[in-house]
Amino acid sequence: MQIPATSVEDYISKIPEERQEVFGKFFKTINDNLPKGFQENISYGMIGWAVPLEVYPAGYHCTPGSPLPFMALASQKNFIAFYHMGMYAKPDLLDWFVAEFPQYSKRKLDMGKSCVRFKKMDDIPFELIAEVCKRMTIEDWIKCYESTIKK
Template identity: 60%
Template sequence: MQSKAINIKDYLKEIPEERKQAFLKLRETIVNNIPKGFVEQMSYGTIGFSVPHFIYPNGYHCDSKLPLPFVNIACQKNFIALYHMGIYANPELLQWFISEYPKYSNQKLDMGKSCIRFKKLDQIPFALISELIKKMSVADWIKCYESQIKKSK
C-alpha cells in the first residue's frame, strides 16, 4: 500500500490514529540511530532512508535516477512494516537479527526478504531496531550493495 503523499509531513497525516504513536516511535528510533550520510525522504510511497546521489552517484540499479535505498517504513493495511535492505543483502546481519529477535519480543518473527512486519504495535522491539539500524554505515551498505545485489543484476 503506497501513499500518494509527496512529503513526510503529509505521509504522517495519513496514518490512522491507532497506529500513529507506534509509527512515530519507530521513525524516531531510526532517525536517532541511523549512521550519518543517509537521508530521510519519501521513497516508493513510504518514508525512506537512502544514500543520496552526492555520495553514491550511480543511484539504484532499478532506476539510477533514484538514490540508493536502505531502510523504509510504511503503515500498511494490517501492520507497520520496516524494510531493511541490509538484512536482504547480508546473510550475517540477517542471522544476527533472527537470533536476537526472541530476546526482545515474545511475538513470532514475521518477515519476508527485507520486510519485517509488526502486527501487534505494543510488541515492536524498538531497542533491537535501534541496534539493527546502527550496524551498517553508508560505506558498509554501498560495499554490500555492490557485492551482493548490483553484481547479480
C-alpha cells in the same frame, strides 16, 4: 496500500490515528540510530532512507538517477512494515537479527526477504530496531550493495 505523501509529516498525518504515535516512535528510533549520511525521503509510497546521489552518483541500478535505497518504513493495512536492505544482502546481519528477535519480543518473527511486519503495535522491539539501524554505515551499505546486489 500506498499512502500518497510529499513529506514524512504528510505521510504520518495520513495513517490511521490510532497508529500515528507508535509509527512516529518507530520513525524516530530509526532516525536517532541510523549512521550519518543517509537521506530521508518518500519513495515507493513509504518513508525511506537512501544513499544520496551526491555520495553515490551511480544510484540505484533498478531506477537510474535515483538514490540507492537502504531502509523504509510503511503503514500497511494490517501492519507496520520495516524494510532493511542490509539484512537482505548480508546474511550475517540477518542471522544476528533473527537470533536476537526472541530476546526482545514475545511474538513470532514475521519476516520476508527484507521486510519485518509488526501486526501488534504494543510489541515492537524498539531497542532491537535501534541496534540493527546502527550496524551498517553508508560506506558498508555501498560496499555490500556493489558486491552482492548490483551485478
